[in-house]
Amino acid sequence: MIDVLVAILVVLPAFGIGIFGLLARRHFIRIIISVEIALNAVILTLGVFSALNGTMGEAIGILFLFIIAMEVAIGLAIAIQMDKVFQTVDIYAVRKIKDE
Amino acid sequence: MTFDTTIYIIAVALVILFSYLAIRTKSILISLIYLVGMYAAGAWALIQVGAWFLALIYLFVNAGGVLVLIIFASMLTRPARDIPTNRRITFYGIITSTLLIALIGYYMYASNINYVASYSSNYYSIASFIFSYYFIGIIVVAIAALSIYFGAIYVAGEEK
Numbered sequence: 667m668i669d670v671l672v673a674i675l676v677v678l679p680a681f682g683i684g685i686f687g688l689l690a691r692r693h694f695i696r697i698i699i700s701v702e703i704a705l706n707a708v709i710l711t712l713g714v715f716s717a718l719n720g721t722m723g724e725a726i727g728i729l730f731l732f733i734i735a736m737e738v739a740i741g742l743a744i745a746i747q748m749d750k751v752f753q754t755v756d757i758y759a760v761r762k763i764k765d766e
Numbered sequence: 767m768t769f770d771t772t773i774y775i776i777a778v779a780l781v782i783l784f785s786y787l788a789i790r791t792k793s794i795l796i797s798l799i800y801l802v803g804m805y806a807a808g809a810w811a812l813i814q815v816g817a818w819f820l821a822l823i824y825l826f827v828n829a830g831g832v833l834v835l836i837i838f839a840s841m842l843t844r845p846a847r848d849i850p851t852n853r854r855i856t857f858y859g860i861i862t863s864t865l866l867i868a869l870i871g872y873y874m875y876a877s878n879i880n881y882v883a884s885y886s887s888n889y890y891s892i893a894s895f896i897f898s899y900y901f902i903g904i905i906v907v908a909i910a911a912l913s914i915y916f917g918a919i920y921v922a923g924e925e926k
Contacts (some may be wrong), residue, residue, distance in 0.1 A: 668884070669767055682864065709820070713821075749844055
């Protein structure tokens with residue numbers, strides 16, 4: 667037996683940490699890790715929704731997991747290409763190189 | 767508050783701790799170790815809710831796919847110093863994430879979902895749900911996954 671509102675509210679700080687990392691970090695792979703943390707909080711919330719709505723939350727959670735895997739694959743491919751072209755994965759350094 | 771909710775809160779507290787450490791650590795590889803901890807704690811939280819099947823798939827996809835991808839990407843790129851951005855942007859990051867948490871939290875609290883529920887995964891009903899109501903959805907996700915993985919191979923393999 668789980669208290670649904672409490673279970674949803676306690677996940678929110680994890681989402682906030684992900685958003686904070688997304689905004690405050692400059693290493694591209696670390697930014698992808700931050701997005702991963704934020705989306706992980708969404709998966710946990712969908713798990714709680716499955717307690718609320720039966721199977722639906724779990725089914726959407728499974729679809730969402732595959733979308734997260736896709737996001738990571740394309741993001742890391744971009745990181746590798748960024749490293750080849752700009753010799754760095756620091757997004758500030760890339761912006762500086764592009765401005766010059 | 768029920769006993770299950772207390773255990774769930776402990777699991778989510780571990781998720782929050784590991785995510786914070788994964789963001790704060792300087793080395794990407796050490797941050798990956800914290801990410802493993804975060805996945806384990808997340809799976810524990812999902813099991814505590816009763817979503818066994820989602821927890822299983824969650825561990826398969828994240829430990830088998832995402833982590834390996836991040837390890838390979840960090841091996842294939844040059845080690846860059848992950849300097850935190852300047853204080854102004856960090857401040858804006860804290861403000862934005864706090865506002866977002868407050869907004870979502872307020873709407874969740876205002877929605878009055880204040881009841882206690884119990885759930886346990888039923889594999890048959892998940893499969894029938896996915897292959898009936900969400901059949902189009904899973905086909906779209908599968909085609910998108912295929913095209914995105916080919917796209918990722920193309921982007922990563924392209925010469926400069």
